[in-house]
Amino acid sequence: MLKKIINKVKEFDTVRDEDRRSNKLYGKAALYNTPNEITLAAAEVAGKGYKNFDVYTPYPMHGMDDAMGMPPPKIGYVSFIFGITGTGLALLMMIWMSSINYPNIIGGKPFFGLPGAIPITFESTVLLCGIATVLGLIILFSKMPKLNSPLNNTEFMSRVTSDKFGLVIQADDEKYIEDEVLKLFSETKAFEVQDIYYRESNLIQKTPLFDWRFTAAIIGTALITAVVSYVTLNYVLYETVPFNWMWKQGRIDAQSRSDFFPNKSGMRDPVTGTVARGFMPYEYAGMPDSAVKLLSNPVAVTKKSIERGQERFNIYCSPCHGYFGDGDGRLRDQFPKPPSLHNQKVKNWSDGNIFHVITNGQNVMPSYAEQVSKEDRWAIVNYIRALQRAKDASEEDLEKAK
Numbered sequence: 001m002l003k004k005i006i007n008k009v010k011e012f013d014t015v016r017d018e019d020r021r022s023n024k025l026y027g028k029a030a031l032y033n034t035p036n037e038i039t040l041a042a043a044e045v046a047g048k049g050y051k052n053f054d055v056y057t058p059y060p061m062h063g064m065d066d067a068m069g070m071p072p073p074k075i076g077y078v079s080f081i082f083g084i085t086g087t088g089l090a091l092l093m094m095i096w097m098s099s100i101n102y103p104n105i106i107g108g109k110p111f112f113g114l115p116g117a118i119p120i121t122f123e124s125t126v127l128l129c130g131i132a133t134v135l136g137l138i139i140l141f142s143k144m145p146k147l148n149s150p151l152n153n154t155e156f157m158s159r160v161t162s163d164k165f166g167l168v169i170q171a172d173d174e175k176y177i178e179d180e181v182l183k184l185f186s187e188t189k190a191f192e193v194q195d196i197y198y199r200e201s202n203l204i205q206k207t208p209l210f211d212w213r214f215t216a217a218i219i220g221t222a223l224i225t226a227v228v229s230y231v232t233l234n235y236v237l238y239e240t241v242p243f244n245w246m247w248k249q250g251r252i253d254a255q256s257r258s259d260f261f262p263n264k265s266g267m268r269d270p271v272t273g274t275v276a277r278g279f280m281p282y283e284y285a286g287m288p289d290s291a292v293k294l295l296s297n298p299v300a301v302t303k304k305s306i307e308r309g310q311e312r313f314n315i316y317c318s319p320c321h322g323y324f325g326d327g328d329g330r331l332r333d334q335f336p337k338p339p340s341l342h343n344q345k346v347k348n349w350s351d352g353n354i355f356h357v358i359t360n361g362q363n364v365m366p367s368y369a370e371q372v373s374k375e376d377r378w379a380i381v382n383y384i385r386a387l388q389r390a391k392d393a394s395e396e397d398l399e400k401a402k
C-alpha cells in the first residue's frame with residue numbers, strides 16, 4: 001500500500017500540469033533575462049493600464065512594487081489592530097484575575113498594578129501582532145497556499161524560481177488583446193512567451209492529500225505518535241527515576257549512630273579551642289555580676305545607636321520592664337514584676353553590668369543573648385542610660401531639649 005502511495009506522489013510530481021491542461025487560456029507568460037528588463041517591462045505593462053498581471057522573480061526585488069504601480073501594503077493595519085487587541089486582552093485578563101475573580105491582598109498593595117502587568121502586556125501584544133502579521137501576509141494578502149493556481153508546476157514556474165524573471169498577463173484582464181500583449185512582450189525584450197492554460201479539472205481533487213489512503217496514513221501516524229507519547233510519558237518515564245544519587249548518598253541523621261567515628265556518635269562536637277564564625281563566646285558566661293569588671297561599652301552614644309536601642313528595647317524588654325523601664329510591662333500579671341531600671345543600683349552600675357544581665361540573665365529573667373545581637377545589646381544599654389537621664393532630667397537637660 002505504501003508503495004502505491006509513493007508512486008502516486010511521484011506521478012503527481014513528474015506529470016507537469018501543462019499536460020493536464022484544458023482549452024481555456026489563463027494568460028500569457030513572458031520570460032526575461034535580467035532584473036533590469038523585468039523592472040522596465042513591469043513598469044511598461046502597468047503604464048499601459050493592465051490590472052490582472054503579476055511578476056515572478058527568483059528573489060525579492062527592490063523597486064518592483066513601484067514599477068508595478070502597487071499601492072502601499074495594508075498589512076500594517078492588521079498588525080496594529082491585532083497588537084492593540086493583544087494589549088487590551090492582556091490587561092483585561094490581569095485586571096479580571098487579580099481584582100475581580102481572585103482578589104488577594106499581597107503586602108497591602110493594590111490588586112492591580114500597571115508596572116507589574118507591563119511584561120505580560122508586552123508579550124501578549126507582540127504575540128498577537130506577530131501571528132496576525134505572518135498569517136495575514138500569507139493568507140489574506142498572498143492568498144496562500146494557492147493549491148489550484150494554473151501556474152503551479154509549470155515550466156514557467158520552474159524557470160522563474162531558478163534564474164529567470166517572469167511576467168504573466170491574465171487573459172481576463174479588460175485590456176487583454178492577444179496581439180497587443182505579444183507586441184508588448186517583444187518590445188520589452190522578452191526572450192520567450194508561453195501560454196498558460198487552466199487545468200482540465202480541479203487539481204485539488206487530484207492531489208495525494210485528498211486520496212483516502214494518504215489521509216489514512218497521516219491520521220494513522222498521528223494516532224500512533226499520540227499513543228506512544230502517552231504511554232511513554234505516563235507509564236515508562238513515570239516509573240523510572242532518572243536521577244537518584246541524591247537520595248542514595250550515605251548520610252547520618254541527627255542523634256543517630258555512626259560506625260565511622262571511634263566513639264560511634266554521628267554528631268560531632270566542635271574541635272576543642274575553636275570558635276565558630278560569628279559565635280564569639282561570652283567571657284563572663286554564668287558568672288555573678290560582681291565578676292564583671294573589665295567590660296566596656298564599644299558602641300558609641302549616637303542618635304542612631306540610641307534609636308536602635310529603643311527599637312530593640314521596645315520589642316524585647318518592654319513586655320516586662322515597660323516602655324520606660326518602670327517595671328510595669330504588659331506581662332505584669334503573668335510574670336514576676338521586675339524592679340524599676342531607675343533604681344539607684346542600676347543607675348550606679350557600669351554599662352558592662354547591664355550588658356551582663358541581658359547576656360547572662362539574672363535569676364528569673366532569662367538570657368537574651370540568642371535573640372539580641374551583641375551590638376544591639378550595647379545599643380539597648382545606651383537607650384536605658386537615656387531613659388534614666390530623662391527620668392530625672394536636670395535644669396540644663398530641659399533647657400537643651402527646648
Ligand code: HEC
Nearest residue numbers: 316317320336337338339354357358362363364365368380
Ligand atoms: C520576661 C520578662 C522580662 C524581660 C522580657 C526582660 N526582663 Fe529584665 N528582668 C526581669 C525580671 C523579672 C528581673 C528581676 C530579676 C531578679 O529577680 O533579679 C529583671 C531584671 C533586669 C535587670 C536588673 C535589674 C535589677 O535591679 O537587678 C536589668 C538591667 C534588666 N532586667 C534589663 C532587661 C533588658 C535590657 C531587657 C531586654 C533585653 C530585659 N531586661 C528583658 C524580667 C524581664
